[in-house]
Amino acid sequence: MTEERRLRRGKLWFMVLAVLLLSAAQSALSLVVVVRFEERLLPEITEKAELVGAEVCARIEDALVFDRDLNALRGVERFFDKVLEQHPEMITLTIVAPDGTALFRRGAAGDAAAAAGTAAAVDDPGHDLTLPIHIGGRQVGRLTVAINHRYAERTLREMTYDVLTVLAISLLITFGLASFVIQARFSGRIDAVLTMMDRLGKGDLRPNKADGIADRIGEVVSRLNGVVERVRDLYRASLVHLESFGPSAAAHVRTLTDLGERNRLNDPPVDDTPSATRLLALRLVAFTFFLAEEVIRPFLPLYVKQLAGDLATNNSLISLPFSLFIFVGAAAQPWGGHLSERYGYRRTFLLASLLSAVSLTLIVVTDGYWWMLAWRIVGAIGYGVAFAACQGYAVENTTPATRTRGIAVFIGGVMAASICGPSIGGMIADHLGFGVTLLFASGVILAAMVVGQALMGDGARRAKAQPLGWRELKGVLVNPSMLALLMLISVPAKILLNGALFYLTPLYLTSIGEPQAVVGRVMMVYGVTAVLLGPLAAGCADARPTRHHLFVGLGATLAGLGLAPLGVMPDRLWILVAGIGALGFGQALCIPVQLSLVTQFAARRCSDLGPAAVLGVFRFVERAGGALGPIVAATLVGELGYGGAIAAMGQLSALCAVAFLIAFAVFSWKVPAAEIGGQP
Amino acid sequence: MIFSLRLSSMLILVLTVSLGLTAVLSYVKFEKALVGVVVSRHNNTARAVADTIETGLTLGLNLEEVQNYQTFINQVLHQHSDLLAAAVFDMSGRPVFSQVREGVPPTVRWRADSIPTEPWNRIGPNTITLGQPITNAFGRASGILVLDFSRESYDRPLNDIAPFMGKAGLVIELIGAALAVLLGFVLIRPFNRSLDAIEKEVGGADTGSSTDGVDGWTAPIEEEIRSITRSLT
Numbered sequence: 001m002t003e004e005r006r007l008r009r010g011k012l013w014f015m016v017l018a019v020l021l022l023s024a025a026q027s028a029l030s031l032v033v034v035v036r037f038e039e040r041l042l043p044e045i046t047e048k049a050e051l052v053g054a055e056v057c058a059r060i061e062d063a064l065v066f067d068r069d070l071n072a073l074r075g076v077e078r079f080f081d082k083v084l085e086q087h088p089e090m091i092t093l094t095i096v097a098p099d100g101t102a103l104f105r106r107g108a109a110g111d112a113a114a115a116a117g118t119a120a121a122v123d124d125p126g127h128d129l130t131l132p133i134h135i136g137g138r139q140v141g142r143l144t145v146a147i148n149h150r151y152a153e154r155t156l157r158e159m160t161y162d163v164l165t166v167l168a169i170s171l172l173i174t175f176g177l178a179s180f181v182i183q184a185r186f187s188g189r190i191d192a193v194l195t196m197m198d199r200l201g202k203g204d205l206r207p208n209k210a211d212g213i214a215d216r217i218g219e220v221v222s223r224l225n226g227v228v229e230r231v232r233d234l235y236r237a238s239l240v241h242l243e244s245f246g247p248s249a250a251a252h253v254r255t256l257t258d259l260g261e262r263n264r265l266n267d268p269p270v271d272d273t274p275s276a277t278r279l280l281a282l283r284l285v286a287f288t289f290f291l292a293e294e295v296i297r298p299f300l301p302l303y304v305k306q307l308a309g310d311l312a313t314n315n316s317l318i319s320l321p322f323s324l325f326i327f328v329g330a331a332a333q334p335w336g337g338h339l340s341e342r343y344g345y346r347r348t349f350l351l352a353s354l355l356s357a358v359s360l361t362l363i364v365v366t367d368g369y370w371w372m373l374a375w376r377i378v379g380a381i382g383y384g385v386a387f388a389a390c391q392g393y394a395v396e397n398t399t400p401a402t403r404t405r406g407i408a409v410f411i412g413g414v415m416a417a418s419i420c421g422p423s424i425g426g427m428i429a430d431h432l433g434f435g436v437t438l439l440f441a442s443g444v445i446l447a448a449m450v451v452g453q454a455l456m457g458d459g460a461r462r463a464k465a466q467p468l469g470w471r472e473l474k475g476v477l478v479n480p481s482m483l484a485l486l487m488l489i490s491v492p493a494k495i496l497l498n499g500a501l502f503y504l505t506p507l508y509l510t511s512i513g514e515p516q517a518v519v520g521r522v523m524m525v526y527g528v529t530a531v532l533l534g535p536l537a538a539g540c541a542d543a544r545p546t547r548h549h550l551f552v553g554l555g556a557t558l559a560g561l562g563l564a565p566l567g568v569m570p571d572r573l574w575i576l577v578a579g580i581g582a583l584g585f586g587q588a589l590c591i592p593v594q595l596s597l598v599t600q601f602a603a604r605r606c607s608d609l610g611p612a613a614v615l616g617v618f619r620f621v622e623r624a625g626g627a628l629g630p631i632v633a634a635t636l637v638g639e640l641g642y643g644g645a646i647a648a649m650g651q652l653s654a655l656c657a658v659a660f661l662i663a664f665a666v667f668s669w670k671v672p673a674a675e676i677g678g679q680p
Numbered sequence: 681m682i683f684s685l686r687l688s689s690m691l692i693l694v695l696t697v698s699l700g701l702t703a704v705l706s707y708v709k710f711e712k713a714l715v716g717v718v719v720s721r722h723n724n725t726a727r728a729v730a731d732t733i734e735t736g737l738t739l740g741l742n743l744e745e746v747q748n749y750q751t752f753i754n755q756v757l758h759q760h761s762d763l764l765a766a767a768v769f770d771m772s773g774r775p776v777f778s779q780v781r782e783g784v785p786p787t788v789r790w791r792a793d794s795i796p797t798e799p800w801n802r803i804g805p806n807t808i809t810l811g812q813p814i815t816n817a818f819g820r821a822s823g824i825l826v827l828d829f830s831r832e833s834y835d836r837p838l839n840d841i842a843p844f845m846g847k848a849g850l851v852i853e854l855i856g857a858a859l860a861v862l863l864g865f866v867l868i869r870p871f872n873r874s875l876d877a878i879e880k881e882v883g884g885a886d887t888g889s890s891t892d893g894v895d896g897w898t899a900p901i902e903e904e905i906r907s908i909t910r911s912l913t
Binding site for chain 2: 006007009010011013014017018021022024025026028029030032033036037040041044045047048051052055086087155158159162163166167169170171173174177178181182185186187190193194197200201203205215216217220223224227228230231234235238241242245249252255256259263423424427430431
């Protein structure tokens with residue numbers, strides 16, 4: 001026990017300091033990079049203003065060929081307005097006569113000009129420009145250009161945000177990798193040794209499946225295995241010896257066999273790897289697999305449009321691959337869960353991954369919209385089955401006491417992929433094109449297969465698991481507590497997510513003039529909050545197993561209420577950002593706990609069908625309901641505007657959550673603390 | 681010692697991956713921002729040239745009917761030192777006017793079925809190419825202006841940034857690696873202490889002679905097996 005505590009403390013310190021080191025190194029690189037980027041980009045922006053200024057001067061000189069008097073020029077203001085509109089790098093254009101009089105000036109006064117009040121004072125050689133205007137080699141005036149420093153600052157700030165986004169993505173990937181490496185190579189292996197020692201102390205003399213790493217831990221495992229093998233050899237030799245006496249030694253043989261069974265001397269070697277290692281491995285597998293789907297997300301609509309050709313005028317045909325993917329993916333989940341229960345999680349995951357990889361490759365190889373649609377359906381089956389297999393594996397490797405944390409680890413991997421994938425995919429697509437990015441995604445899935453083959457297990461297969469039919473599906477759902485959870489928490493949460501965040505938020509931000517980069521960053525707040533706070537929330541929930549319903553209800557209420565202030569102040573960006581943060585936190589609080597509750601509400605069904613299949617059914621209904629999100633949003637937006645519609649959806653979701661809490665209290669639903677799934 | 685080095689090397693590996701990832705992704709972001717600025721600058725030239733050509737078409741003439749465009753294209757090439765080639769194509773993809781700076785091989789080839797009707801740009805291995813559609817006075821597409829710019833203004837900042845990032849990354853990597861080695865030595869202690877305690881508890885497991893440690897746990901079972909055998913023989 002003392003060793004466990006010391007080990008836990010050591011692991012914590014190591015993780016904290018390793019995280020600090022990695023964050024500091026990455027932040028330092030990002031900082032020097034940002035400074036250098038600014039130094040290199042600013043002259044390019046200024047140079048453009050110079051070039052445009054020279055073009056404007058040339059146009060004025062052309063005009064003066066016909067009318068040699070600067071004062072008599074016509075249409076200068078209109079021309080300047082057009083130039084300023086096309087080139088936001090410049091804020092003011094002024095034609096100044098030789099005596100310093102400003103003849104024509106358009107645009108908001110630049111900082112320098114406004115301060116000085118005269119056109120001549122605009123000449124700030126550091127930033128602003130003065131260009132001579134000539135007729136036949138004689139200077140007749142000058143053009144002064146005030147550079148829009150705010151524009152330059154905004155461009156540089158955008159780039160700084162981009163670098164910070166890159167930093168966040170990089171940190172997410174790094175921490176996933178670092179926590180797995182430390183757990184798998186060090187602390188998890190020491191935990192495994194402690195488990196083995198505990199087993200041996202209790203008389204379980206099965207050897208440990210040695211990992212073959214030759215270090216101090218490996219040596220201890222070898223020594224323990226050596227002792228175990230010595231006893232097992234003695235047992236086997238004694239058994240052969242006793243059997244050689246024939247029937248007269250039957251009683252002795254039986255006594256010895258009983259001893260062997262009691263101490264598991266004939267059992268195969270056991271894997272003592274702790275569930276934390278398996279879950280971190282699952283996170284890595286899930287991250288890699290789901291990254292592939294996220295990588296193609298930014299350009300897929302455009303790609304579909306390109307393939308559709310003449311069909312592109314029909315909007316339903318453009319959205320069909322997306323709706324079908326969601327529907328088929330959700331519908332495949334119950335059967336994916338069932339396959340996992342019957343044939344093992346790893347095998348099912350590998351099969352599903354193969355389907356997904358093949359579908360992505362064939363989208364590139366074959367040509368035309370309908371082929372693409374067919375391959376996307378195949379990919380959706382792979383996606384749904386892989387999701388169910390991973391989800392089931394997370395449940396398999398947890399006990400009710402650790403389930404929420406386990407599921408949060410898996411969901412964290414999926415969320416991290418959804419944050420990192422679009423940025424990485426967008427960059428690859430920009431540089432190498434859509435086809436190469438699809439093949440890259442296919443390669444990522446193959447990598448996920450390699451990682452899955454190495455790190456996942458098949459679990460305790462339930463070969464006798466009931467076949468999954470309509471009756472079984474219905475059986476899962478005709479359960480009042482399960483129905484309440486679905487209809488008052490899960491479906492409203494998905495409607496809120498799909499409708500308010502994924503559908504309305506981009507439209508709302510675009511409507512208030514925010515660029516695409518800002519839309520991406522604001523949407524990212526949801527994922528980042530969920531990834532960062534999810535594990536903490538899950539740990540709190542696991543520490544209070546009888547209060548799971550409260551976590552679900554309060555999480556969903558927070559997620560909804562966070563968006564409510566938008567109804568009163570719809571034009572404040574920070575309110576939307578805070579609301580999305582609350583949505584991320586609230587949903588991080590309730591999603592893993594929900595799945596934990598499902599395995600408890602449907603405990604009997606879980607033991608009949610397997611938890612993966614039951615969770616698959618739950619996910620199917622949840623996602624099918626979530627498809628209503630954009631429809632609800634589109635209905636509300638006409639009446640309430642973007643901010644009002646987002647707020648109303650949040651309020652409705654919060655109301656449903658409160659209704660769930662009331663129902664839970666009124667009907668006194670109990671949460672059975674039964675053990676579900678295999679050995680953690 | 682070896683154990684702590686293993687721990688440090690794992691950390692250094694993760695550090696290398698993370699710095700590499702940050703550097704590559706940041707470089708790509710910078711490149712994107714730079715493309716935006718450079719293309720916007722060249723776009724200004726392209727738009728101005730296209731405007732002048734379109735002014736000549738206001739009388740409803742076709743491109744090939746305007747006499748002085750070749751001279752104008754030559755002038756444009758003369759005025760912009762970073763412009764390598766300029767060409768005006770009609771809607772069948774035939775070059776009507778073109779000029780290539782001396783010593784620069786012409787890179788632009790068109791097929792009649794691929795005339796874009798929107799402005800476009802492409803960063804090629806040797807040039808930055810911009811296309812600007814030309815419309816006549818009635819708003820109908822008459823052809824396209826294609827300008828090949830030198831990549832110098834684009835390559836210069838990139839060529840500066842790449843080695844800078846390499847050097848900065850290397851320095852940070854070295855400092856980080858040194859700290860990782862230090863961390864390995866300091867933080868391996870709890871792991872080592874745990875292993876020391878475990879090894880002590882396992883005791884003389886490999887000798888089979890001690891009654892302490894793991895031998896102590898298995899000794900009663902071994903004794904029981906032996907006693908069952910002995911009771912018969």
